[in-house]
Each structure stands twice: as structure tokens, then as C-alpha cells.
Amino acid sequence: MQTSNVRPQSLRFHELTRTEIGQWAPETTVVLPVAAIEQHGPHLPVQVDSLLAESISIAAASQANRDIPIVVCPVVVYGASHHHLIYPGALSLSTETLLRVLKDLTDSLVSSGFRRIYLLNSHGGNEECVRLAARELALRHPVIAGAASYWTIAWETILREGAAASLGIVPGHAGGFETSLMMALHPELVQTDLLPLPLNRPIPSVHKDPAAGPLIQRHGSWAAIDGYSDNAGQASTEHGKLLLDLINRAVAEEFVRFHQLT
Template sequence: MLNFEELTRDELSELAPRALVVVPVGSIEQHGPHLPVGVDCVIVSELARRAAAEAGRTMPVLVTPTLPFGFAQHHVPFGGTVSINVATYQEVLTDIGKSLVASGFRRLFFLNGHGGNDPSVQAVGDRLVFELGLDVHVAAASYWTCAADILAGLDLGIGPVPGHAGAFETSCMLAIAPDQVRTEVLPIADGILQPLAATAMGEAVVRRPGVWSASDGRTDDASGASAALGEKALTAIAERVARFVIDFHQST
């Protein structure tokens, strides 16, 4: 695994024809009173790094810096959030892809760590390959979708995955950056799903007015979070993402 930003233009040009580039995308948004606003960036960056390191044993894998901003308009009322509107965000992702293609790269994987980004991330391949007609293979997925089969059998017992500012994300942060978790202001444990999670319907993407504010910006109780659970989840997800990276590279 190589960090894109640490290489020279000549080194990148030499790698471009045979390498796969992972582009992690996150968000800067509120995560309750106990987690920093950069949670989505921290988690997706860690997963990209681990997956690329594993896949990089058999093939050249580059990881770009994580795009920190995404579509997070639903978090704006809580404060501490930076959001890009959908149309602009799609243009940003497309421009990143176009730049990488112009540098000679032909295998791109956009790895998403924030739910609000998902539709735009899914669309970037269509824009690059079909609308612009570029000679490039593009994959795009949110990490929880890429690893859905693994997560389904993991039985973490900590509520929705990934949820928002709940037990899953808190566990991951305790494993990655425990000093950034404000355990002293963890919301009072109630064991009840917030309206945001309680009204979710997995069969479709559903948007409901007022549900975020009714949920206090969280999906579930984080009191059951632990570093051990976070590490278990991160390890399993990263291994599954690494497998996809290898399979995608081989398919091209």
C-alpha cells in the first residue's frame, strides 16, 4: 500500500498503468456530544489503509487523501457540520476521477464512509465511463455495503451498523482513536433505538421530515460500545474490502 500524496509525479506515472487507486470519502458532521465531527473520515481512512495494505501484498494499491467533505445537509441544524450540495458533490467526485484518469490511472475505487454520500458515490462511475466516455474501470461502495455479507454474520450485538453516533461508530473510534471519544459526556443509556433508527426501512431509501431532530442526531445507545467490538468490526470489514479490491483489480 502506498500513500498517493507521498509519491512524486514520476513515481505515480510509472505505477499508473498497473495500479488501483482507492479514494476514501467521508464527511465533517455532528456525531452527538461524545464523538468528534470527523468520525466518518477517521473510520473510512482506517479501513482504506488496512484494506489497501492487505491487498497491496499482491498488487500495487495507492490510497489518496480522504475527501473530508460530503453531503451532510441533514446534520447542519445541529452545528459542527460542513456540507456540499448534491450537484456540487457529484462534480467534485467526477473531477477527482477525471484527474486520476488524466494521470494515467485506469482502476479507481471510491470507498465511502458516510450515508449521505452514497447516491453520489454510486453515480460517479456512470458519469466517468458512460457520460464522459473515459477509458477507466470504476468501482464505488460504502464500506458497510461492500462488507454486508460479513457484517450480517458477525453478530456484534451493538445496534444498527453503521448507525450514527451509536454503539458501532463509538466502538470503532474507541479502537482507532480512543483519546477522541468523550466518554464523560456519553448520552444517558436508555437501550432504545432513536426515531431515526426505529423508523428505518431497509427495503428502500426513506427520507422523513423531522426525524433527525427527533432523534437528537443519533441512531442508538452507545453505552455498549467497546474498543474490542470496534476492532472486531474493523478487522472483518477491512478484510472483506481487501478481497473486493483484489477481485476488482483482477477483473480488469
């Protein structure tokens, strides 16, 4: 583990000057958070995934920064949300557009001198795009590229230590899991008087990381569930704090592991 205390002057890429970025890029891991603006049920704002991406990437990077030099880019707040266009509130990029945006931004990071680039995703609809962007980046340039959704990185600890399954579907959408995270981070943005949400379908007892196993998509499924995965009735601030703690720690460990790859 690297023990040097010399670090970039800020964790935030956009607070650094060109001189500082040029100086630090070759030996620093850079994180590009990728999120979305889209409906999150009747009780949460459309910026949930963007707020979570910002919070988790900065908190995890600040923990990782004890061991490695790391900076975090501004969040790519727009993601692939065409499946939410049936509701008001989505500002969506098509898959093709998002891939091009991620290609241009990661190429820009390479131009600045970065050689370790991690795409941290907070929105299910971006999953394939961030992985493809990382795969192709490492084909085009002599770099190490990583990509994952935060819940995939923290999956085992979320289920084992976070008891997240008792909240609803993990990670779900606008259900108990995300509602708890938002209650912990931005309680003023959660309309708890609307909870629990109406729900007349069973919640599965087995939870699987959406990135693992076959992908099954049903046309019209988002309309059928009214845009949320579960009723969020069990969501709580305490549970959100516990989950954020576990997630931030797991993502920090992932950043350190990634940085130390040769």
C-alpha cells in the same frame, strides 16, 4: 492472482512523485476515500467518518497490496451532510457540489493515467453520489470504476462474525457501531463519560443495509432522534477491534476482486 512483488514506493498517492505516479498509474488500482465532517452525537468528534475512511482504506489497501498494486488518495473529507446542518459542526457540500468535486477528482486520476478507480465511502449521505460518480466516470472514460460504502462491502461478515447488531443499529450514526470503531482507533477522542446516551425509543431487531431496498426519507427525522441512532451503551474497544479487523479484511478482498476484473 498477481504474484509480482513490484509495487509503487508508497501506498499513499500523495507521497509519490509525478514520475512514480505516471509510471504506476496504468496498472495500479487507485482508491478515493470519500467521507464527511458532521456532528456525531455529543460524545464523538465531527471527523469520525473522515478518520474511519482514512484508517479502513489504508489498512485494506495494505492487505490487498500483497496481491495487487494499489494506492490510496488523500480522503475527500467534506461530504454531503446538509441533513446535519441543524447541529453545529457540519462542513457540508450540496449533492450537486459533491458530484462535481468527485467528477473533477476522478477525471484528474484518469488524466494521471489510472484505469481502475474505486470510490470508498464512509458516510451514508454520500451513498448515491459515489455510485453516480463511478457510473458516469465509466461512461466518460475507458476505465473500470467502483463505488461502495465500507459497511456494504463488509455487511454479511459484520452481522455474522462481528455481532454488530448487539451494539445497536448497523451502521447507524454515532451509535454503538461507530462508537466502538472509534474506541478502537482513537480512544482519546471518545467522551465515554457521556455514555449511554439518553434514548427513549426502541432499536429495531432487523438490520438492513441502507443501500439495499427502497429509500425512505422523512423530513425532520434527524432532529427527532437528536442526531444519533442508538445509545452506544454497549460500545467497547474490543468490539471495535473485532469489527475493524473484519471490515479491513472484507474491503481488502473487494479491492483485489475489483483489480482483477477485466
